[in-house]
Amino acid sequence: MSHIGSSGARLRTAARDSRSVHSAQKDLGAVRRSLRRDVRAGALAAVSMLPSVLGLGVASGLGAASAVISAVLGGAIAALLGGVPLQVTAPTGVLVAVLAPVTRTYGPAGSLTVGLLAGFLLIIASLIGASRVVRHMPVSVIQGFTIGGVLVIVLRQLTVILGPSGRHGGPVAFTAARALTAFMAHPHWHTVIVASVTMTVRLVDRRSPLPGLVTAVTIAAVTVLTLRLHLALHHIGYGTGGVPLPSVRFLEASSVPALMPSAALLALLVTLESLRAVISTQPINAADQRLEDRELFGQGAANLTAPLFGGIAATGSAARTAVNVRAGATSRVASLAGCSTLALISLTAAPLIAQIPRVALSGVVIATMVRSIDVKALRTLARVDRSQTVVVAVTAATPLVFNFAIALAAGSTLAASLALRQIARTAHVEPVPAPGRPVFFESLPVRWNLSAGLPEEQTDRFSLEGALFFATADRLLHPVRRSPARLIILDMSRVTSVDATALMALRAVVDAFARRGTHVLLRGVGPDYTKAMRAVGLANEARASKYPVADTGGTEARPPVGPPGPRKAADGCPVQDRQAPGFRRR
The missing domain is CATH 3.30.750.24 (STAS domain)
Known part of the structure; x- marks a missing residue:
């Protein structure tokens, strides 16, 4: 009997071992399938954002290579240290709208310094739990600020397309008007045609099964065609010196006080953009402050590291993260795969990238900025409270004449005044009616x-x-x-x-x-x-x-x-x- 009992025990042990092996093989197969899906999703997301990353780098004044470094290095650091596994971190148009004036005034070193200071501020904000402060920002101010950034970038890109060199001083609205006047006196329609083609393709590309791929192919075709026709177009250029080395030679202590307001504004924008992605991808967990603070820490580490290698400021983007999710991403591997794909393309296709016409990327940037406007949110604001449309209009129009800091202050002040007025109107005395x-x-x-x-x-x-x-x-x-x-x-x-x-x-x-x-x-x-x-x-x-x-x-x-x-x-x-x-x- 003991022999029979021991045999039964051995059989049960063998059965458990067999089930364990089968379960391990099943888990390993799931990991492999997930890995393939994440790598594919990351590659698609990288191809989708490559044209806009190149264009935003050129628009910032630091060059396309600076934006690619930011998307590769900053994106990888944010993916490893951030709180949202599917977050895609790269330069965005609103950040470039803040960095471009800094570059014109202080040079590339000024923009790198602003990104470095913003990284420090983001890490401090994550450590003290300041992520909830941005929740008090009115939606109307955020939407107005976004539209203001869109208008500034679009007008500056129109100046590049219409003007002979795209370099004019003064407010962006006056600069665009002077560029239009010069264009009407001496028109050069080939720049307008090239920009219109890439802009149209980028606008309709979002509906294609592989978003971004059609735009990338179109830019490559336009580049080859303009080279064969010998059109007089400015090319973006692209550094091919290999992997950059870290350096702090751009940092000047004397310029830090003057650049600190721009760094604080940049840190606020990174916070707003990245936390919007948190809410869009994980709405239930968005109330967890630890998740938000960790995401801010990851964004701060990314912006603290990228400038040391020559990269501009970057942030998480809800739109790009949505592309990553739709492509089938399930883990941080997708974001890391996207960074690797960007690095591989930038190294292997550097000669072709250097010959891309600047106006072709200007059309891509215009389409990207227009697509970033949340039309549904604007319609909702108009239906709920028409006075909020005034806040949106004031916040959006102010950067056309002044700067973004004044726009943010003006919009917040107006929103607070309207809110206090609404609260004051609720104070009244009347007889208590029956239920x-x-x-x-x-x-x-x-x-x-x-x-x-x-x-x-x-x-x-x-x-x-x-x-x-x-x-x-x-x-x-x-x-x-x-x-x-x-x-x-x-x-x-x-x-x-x-x-x-x-x-x-x-x-x-x-x-x-x-x-x-x-x-x-x-x-x-x-x-x-x-x-x-x-x-x-x-x-x-x-x-x-x-x-x-x-x-x-x-x-x-x-x-x-x-x-x-x-x-x-x-x-x-x-x-x-x-x-x-x-x-x-x-």
């Missing part, structure tokens, strides 16, 4: 049957009181984000005012919970805010559900009791016999 009809809203697209009920431990209730606007939205919604419940009830009967930034933040929370399968029920929404909530697409009225809400507290729902007849909602009004979004029939 009115309760208004209930439900989140979409979760389909939930409230009549089924939930255990008390799976339901969380929150009461919002006071003004819900850009300065309080993050603090008031923070405990809501951390709720693990399956049903969340928000009582908004004591909310005195709401602005567009708060509504969009609330919409982001509701959408994140919907993707997780959590239902959000808004109670006590005043009639003054109903139109704004519908405009932002936050909720639909729940009166037309099969089982109307019967509890005025908004916590439960029960089917109608009694003989069949017309159904009535909680306020006694008849309800149409139709299925409302967000509820399913039993």
